[in-house]
Amino acid sequence: MAGTGMNPIEADSGKLLEAVRALLGAKGIVTAPEIAERIALTDAANPGQGARMVAKAWLDPAYRALMLGDGTAAAEALGIFMRGAPPLGVLENTAEMHHLVVCTLCSCYPRAVLGYPPFWFKSAAYRARAVRDPRGLIAEWGTVLPADVKVRVVDSTADYRWMVLPLRPAGTERWDAARLAGIVREGDMIGVTVPKAT
Amino acid sequence: MALPLAPGAPVRVRLDWPEARGPAHIRTPHYVRGRQGTIVRHLGDFPNPEDLAFARPAAKLPLYHVRFDQPAIWHEGAGGDELLVEIFGSWLEPA
Amino acid sequence: MQEPEAYPRAHHDLGGVAKFLCEPVDTGAHALTDFDREVDALRQMLGLKGIMTVDELRRGIEAIPEASYHRLTYYQRWMRSIADTLLRKGVLSADELRAALEAD
Numbered sequence: 563m564a565g566t567g568m569n570p571i572e573a574d575s576g577k578l579l580e581a582v583r584a585l586l587g588a589k590g591i592v593t594a595p596e597i598a599e600r601i602a603l604t605d606a607a608n609p610g611q612g613a614r615m616v617a618k619a620w621l622d623p624a625y626r627a628l629m630l631g632d633g634t635a636a637a638e639a640l641g642i643f644m645r646g647a648p649p650l651g652v653l654e655n656t657a658e659m660h661h662l663v664v665c666t667l668c669s670c671y672p673r674a675v676l677g678y679p680p681f682w683f684k685s686a687a688y689r690a691r692a693v694r695d696p697r698g699l700i701a702e703w704g705t706v707l708p709a710d711v712k713v714r715v716v717d718s719t720a721d722y723r724w725m726v727l728p729l730r731p732a733g734t735e736r737w738d739a740a741r742l743a744g745i746v747r748e749g750d751m752i753g754v755t756v757p758k759a760t
Numbered sequence: 761m762a763l764p765l766a767p768g769a770p771v772r773v774r775l776d777w778p779e780a781r782g783p784a785h786i787r788t789p790h791y792v793r794g795r796q797g798t799i800v801r802h803l804g805d806f807p808n809p810e811d812l813a814f815a816r817p818a819a820k821l822p823l824y825h826v827r828f829d830q831p832a833i834w835h836e837g838a839g840g841d842e843l844l845v846e847i848f849g850s851w852l853e854p855a
Numbered sequence: 856m857q858e859p860e861a862y863p864r865a866h867h868d869l870g871g872v873a874k875f876l877c878e879p880v881d882t883g884a885h886a887l888t889d890f891d892r893e894v895d896a897l898r899q900m901l902g903l904k905g906i907m908t909v910d911e912l913r914r915g916i917e918a919i920p921e922a923s924y925h926r927l928t929y930y931q932r933w934m935r936s937i938a939d940t941l942l943r944k945g946v947l948s949a950d951e952l953r954a955a956l957e958a959d
Contacts, residue, residue, distance in 0.1 A: 581955035666870035690875035
């Protein structure tokens with residue numbers, strides 16, 4: 563039984579969630595239907611949205627320019643809901659430069675475009691290693707970059723959220739947008755992997 | 761730094777540890793403090809998170825993308841590799 | 856030339872921290888639980904209603920003592936910070952929160 567000395571924030575987190583939700587609901591501050599609706603909206607965002615942006619940028623130079631100049635506008639142009647979302651920055655991989663996104667301080671992630679961040683992105687190992695040993699880190703995914711490619715690690719410390727526009731792989735020359743989007747994975751848009759034609 | 765900083769300007773991140781003086785919320789990572797970098801671009805002006813975190817009125821400050829030579833920070837790593845970090849102008853001085 | 860590790864780094868400020876450099880990354884997919892989704896949605900609603908910002912969430916997480924920070928799961932840290940911040944701001948009182956915890 564908890565006495566008056568117990569610090570309630572140290573309670574079991576499941577119980578804490580229930581208690582806080584009950585109090586906020588009783589006070590009319592946040593209600594259960596609002597939470598349910600927000601869950602549904604958040605669940606709708608997924609890496610396929612980013613993949614569609616990447617595929618279009620590979621096919622359409624004007625869209626590529628828009629994506630690099632104003633990521634938020636580029637997302638909205640494809641019907642992705644961005645109102646209230648932080649500004650989206652897009653980093654273009656080239657034959658000479660590979661980008662890797664991290665948030666060493668917490669877990670800032672381009673959620674509006676890619677959905678919830680993956681477990682690994684939020685881990686202490688990822689956050690610690692990305693800025694210091696990026697090549698060793700991406701090797702955990704089997705990713706090995708050509709020797710002459712430089713790595714630029716982007717630490718999301720403030721208001722922007724960053725995603726990578728990966729290099730279009732060889733062997734995709736006559737593919738349409740849907741087929742191209744199909745090979746772009748979540749990790750490709752963070753920089754731990756690169757898209758492959760198969 | 762009150763003046764807008766131009767792309768290419770060499771800057772140094774202030775070597776300061778507000779966390780050691782009391783409760784603080786700092787978005788300038790430890791590994792760049794005291795380090796020299798180069799302005800890539802001005803990203804826009806945003807309210808100071810150091811104040812937002814304590815529900816204090818927060819002035820808008822210029823936010824920059826700053827590039828650092830990665831091996832120079834860690835004394836390891838591949839030459840030519842870089843770090844790109846969003847840093848508020850209040851943490852930057854001309855180098 | 857100063858070594859980053861020599862200075863008073865806050866414990867959540869993890870870039871390059873030596874003790875994690877040899878730790879493998881769990882690259883597998885981990886499905887979110889109902890708890891995770893609800894906490895995430897709760898934080899968003901508190902933000903949308905102007906009650907608590909993401910900056911306050913982060914501050915509250917950073918205030919978690921280091922051992923607890925690494926022991927708690929990601930969303931458990933969020934939940935603790937949400938409760939801490941709501942108490943600090945007087946949105947909820949400690950007495951009513953304790954009462955609600957015991958009311959199960």
